[in-house]
Amino acid sequence: MNLAALLAARADAGRPVRIGLIGAGKFGSMILAQAQHIAGYHVVGIADLDPAKARAALNRVGWAEERHAATSLQTAFDDGTTFVTDDAAALFAHDGIECIIEATGHPLAGLRHASAAIDAGKHVIMVNVEADVLCGPLLAARAQKQGVVYSMAYGDQPAAMCELVDWVNSCGFELVAAGKGMNFCPGYRYSTPDTVWDYFDFTPEQVASGDFNPKMYNSFTDGTKAAIEMAAVANATGLDCPGDGLAFHPAGLQDLATVFRPRDEGGQLERTGLVDIAASREPDGRVVLNNIQYGMFVTFRAPNAYTRDCFQQYGLLTDPSGWYGSMWRPFHLIGLETSVSVLSAVLRGEATGASTRYRxxxxxxxxxxxxxxxxxxxxxxxxxxxxxxxxxxxxxxxxxxxxxxxxxxxxxxxxxxxxxxxxxxxxxxxxxxxxxxxxxxxxxxx
Missing domain, CATH: 3.90.1210.10 (Antifreeze-like/N-acetylneuraminic acid synthase C-terminal domain)
Known part of the structure; x- marks a missing residue:
């Protein structure tokens, strides 16, 4: 891990990493909250259909008004400030911007923005998983031809799952499954924007704050977001979705290796090599013990008896046989971590997960x-x-x-x-x- 050192070298040389952000909603606000605290990390421009809303977001996350008072992209580039505009195309056209973060959440706009950015020779961090699952493999192929990076956003669950899959493969274990936790039981499937707040503990004041979109939260509730993200992970890792869709197996931390192994070994998977969800609720709504609602996981198999014994000796959580183990990350901080993707793309030329195939x-x-x-x-x-x-x-x-x-x-x-x-x-x-x-x-x- 040397991104901070690489960035420090760029900053010392007077060459900050320069970024354009499209979309200043919840995810974009979280990106901006941290950007102001990373030396050598310069958000040159922010494009949003409602610039006033973008400025309000900047103020809400603690930016001084003079920091986003630039009157043009060039002024912002020259003096280290930020220009707010409603013109995303201006970000693609500016030669000094190296990387575009697409955080609109609108799949069609996201595809058009990413295509234009790639054509302009910019790296693209695709926060917009809705766009990625629609045409991400095609965009990744275009980016490769153009010599730029097309990447998932670190901090969001798909990129974290890709990181865990990479760890399994790099260690030489047999990859069995990858997934994430989610607050889901079958009755949630038919939730609507009118009923969605019944499934959350937010106060009316929180809902009215501007950060809470009922359609977005309903996508989390009815399983749609899970389908989008898990399909994207399959396209990035070569794993597959189950033939009849995600099963949402209830499973707590202690049971991941038991549940997410093949049925012929006592698990719940139709076979190895699948993505799925560890639901945090039982079908009757009871909360699963030690659930990983905000986490991501992989399950894997030891290739030989010696490795199986090592699993036991070093305290890995395994199934009863000891052959299957699990590794997990308990949390994700979405936009607060997305700078990792930007720096990986710009400084190392590497994606933090990318949909490189259509699976x-x-x-x-x-x-x-x-x-x-x-x-x-x-x-x-x-x-x-x-x-x-x-x-x-x-x-x-x-x-x-x-x-x-x-x-x-x-x-x-x-x-x-x-x-x-x-x-x-x-x-x-x-x-x-x-x-x-x-x-x-x-x-x-x-």
Whole structure:
């Protein structure tokens, strides 16, 4: 670990790492909260559709007003301040900006921003997992050709899972599964933005503070965010989604190695090499003992008896046989840690996880029975949840990805829990993104 030393050398040489941030919502605010405390880390520009909201975010996280008072990107570049704008394209056009952080949370805007940044020769940190699961493999391939880094955001759970998978592979253990914790039980599946706060302990004052978006939190609750993130991890690691979607096995810390091993070995997995969720609630709603709601984990198998014995000798949590072990990280701090990705991309030319293959997809699945003519409302809404399935299956049925399920009209009726296909909807907008999706299907054979 030498990122801090590399950054210090750049700072001493008068060459700070210069960044453009798109999106000053909750994740972006957390990025900005830490940026002001990292010497040699210069946010040159912030682009947001509502600059006043971006300035309010800067003030809320403790920035002095003079620090974001620059009147142009060039002024900000020259004097070490920050320029706030509503023009994301200006960030791509400025030669001094090395890395773009895409944190809008809007999948279609995210894809367009990332494409333009890559074409401009910028590294891209894709906070926007919704965009990544839609066309991340295609963007990663474009970035490689362009000689820049396309990366997941460290601090978010997918990048942490990729780090754990890399640890397993680097140690020579047999990778069995990777996943994360989540507050979920089957009844949450049909939550809506009107009911979502029933599942959280936030006060009305917290909800009204501006940091709490009901659709975003509903995506966490109904399992959609889990599907998006786990499909992205599959695309980054070569693991697979279960054939019928994530199972959300209830499991506490002490049971990870037992639950997340193959069924023929006494576990719950249909086979090795899968992603899934360690639910923090039992199906009846009871809280799982020692749950890892905010954590990430991997399970792995010892390659030989000597290694199995070492697992026991050094206190690793294992299954009863001792052959299967687990490793976990108990927390993630999302935007507070994203500087690690920026510095890794700029200073080492390395991604902190990247969707380099098309292995999995997150597809729109009906929350109820809906008629032709009804409008779908996308991630975290009233109409659909996302199911993580193998990419080959999604392509074979021509499934509608969750990222394209917003403001699109049904032309056939659908039943509850039915995967929505392209044949079920009227495709009239965002044709450029549909073309990217078609191009990505060619990666299935790679």
């Amino acid at each position: 999995a997809d997150a597809v729109a699945t009906a929350k109820g029975d809906f008629a032709a003519g009804d409008m779908l409302d996308g991630e975290g809404g009233f109409k659909v949840w996302a199911k993580a399935i193998p990419a080959a299956d999604a392509a074979a049925m021509d499934a509608l990805p969750i990222g394209l399920a917003h403001h699109i009209r049904l032309k056939t009726s659908v039943k509850r829990d039915q995967v929505v296909t392209l044949a079920d909807v009227e495709v009239t907008e965002d044709l450029d993104i549909f073309e990217m999706r078609e191009a990505q299907k060619a990666m299935l054979s790679e």
